[in-house]
Amino acid sequence: MGQRRDAWKQPLPESGIKMSVAKIKGRVVMKGNVEAEALVSQEPLSLGYIDENGAIADRMHYLSGEVIKDRILVLPGLKGSAMQELNLVDLLRNRRAPKGIIALEADTRLLTAALFSEIPTMDKLETNPLEVIKTGDIVHMNADKGFVEIKKSAS
């Protein structure tokens, strides 16, 4: 089919900083200090379709069934409905929300969702988080000081 390219899969411009660097700096959207297992989605995700177990219910998403609850969600950005901030607060109240969010670049909807829910959120990391963080890694996100570190790699 034509020439396909997924913009969000492209690496960020070379930052000169290698993967082995322990602390990856980034922009703080919402402060907080959390440590949890990462769930990495290479594709955008909608916070509207999370089931009662805190799992992705979107049948079209390649991570359908994976749990976001209590994990650090690493993703390019959000997709879908304008109601993301309402959805995220709803998830928080029902104890289905992620502990933290790391995005490539937060758009208006993700910015609002992070600020309204007060879930620690960072974006614009100096190294592409979708490349260095793997699902299952234990990630420490210090959004008070503005860095992310991988504490333990998933084998």
Added chain:
Amino acid sequence: MELTKYEESLLRGDYGRIAQQIMEISIKVAKFNGAPRFIPIRSVHAGGIGGYREGVGGFGTVGIEILEGLAEGGVKFKVPFTTNMLGMDLREWRNMGVPESFVDTQMRVIHAYKKLEVIPTFSCLPYMEENIPKFGDHLAWVETGVVTMANTYIGARTNRESELTGLAAAITGRTGEYGYHLKKNRYGDYLVKVDCELDYADLGALGFCAAKSGAIVPVFDGLRLNLNIDEIQQLVGSLLCAPIALAHIVGVTPEAPTLSAAFGYRKPKESVVFSRKDLNEAYETLSTAKTRDVDFVVIGCHFCTFDKVKQVARMLENRRVHGNVTLWIQTSSLIRHLAERDGAARIIEKAGGRLYCDSCVLVTSIRKYYGFKIMATDSAKMAFVVQGTPYLGMDTLYGSTERCVEAAVTGKWD
């Protein structure tokens, strides 16, 4: 960021905690996006308020609390404000099978919105009815597909606002100056061509292909110059599976009088050419049903224009919708009024079809009420969204309006 006296008083909390909170968030979001200042806007169109609490997604109890909090604080919308659909037809909800518990919650949302002075169209065609921008107007629109139409079809300027920044903009009459408010961000990046003639359904398949290409501002070249608004809506609507909020159609949409103007006299970043084979693949992706026994047919996403309602009525004249099939034709309350005056509504009703307004299956719990299994639709956007929406739980068939109406009459997808 320079604020007006009124904005400062909102920020101080003079109009309640919720108004204060959304003002704070709106300022922060504008700053994060690099906006140097707020600029006046013409209007706001917010998201749909139907899926209030159906397990997943939608406006939710949180949304209701926000609206009621704002109303209690005594704020009013400063600019014209419309919203997308409800989860029910305000007149025909009983026939739709909507339970009274849903109606109660839905009415709470409407009452809160009325206090804030919403224009109660509840339609996804605001730009055709009571919230009509003109070329170059700055807007703070929220609902995804409608944002893309405002940018593309009218050449008005809006970002995809969030629900809360949209509300803040409506209350203050201003939004942050960033993104698509600036001409430099409105030029195309991908050139999209197609090597065959396109009908209405093909345009949806093309939009679906273009969205998958990675384009941010696709420029369609070589399409028919006589595209009508239904066709443009079909193309633009199907772009929603990617983060696309603006597209250009050369010779058709206002910011693309010529190919080079659409790209700001720069070279496209990428060029893609789609063939009939690509479109056929898109049709297949948009159709998940394994059998051809259709039990639900939906026409009208975006809502049907009056022309479209007439077209369907002509196809249904002296015919009868199959006993196993439910046919919904979705439109706005104003267009239904017109269709009733005209007689088209009567023809549809006589054939066993239902002309509903204010509402859309995408924001109702249709599966729960009816248990439909296979939905046929002539909207690529709807086919895509239904597939991704777990609580709708239906398989889809995507094709032309004629094919959908035939399926409604015969019960078979042919």
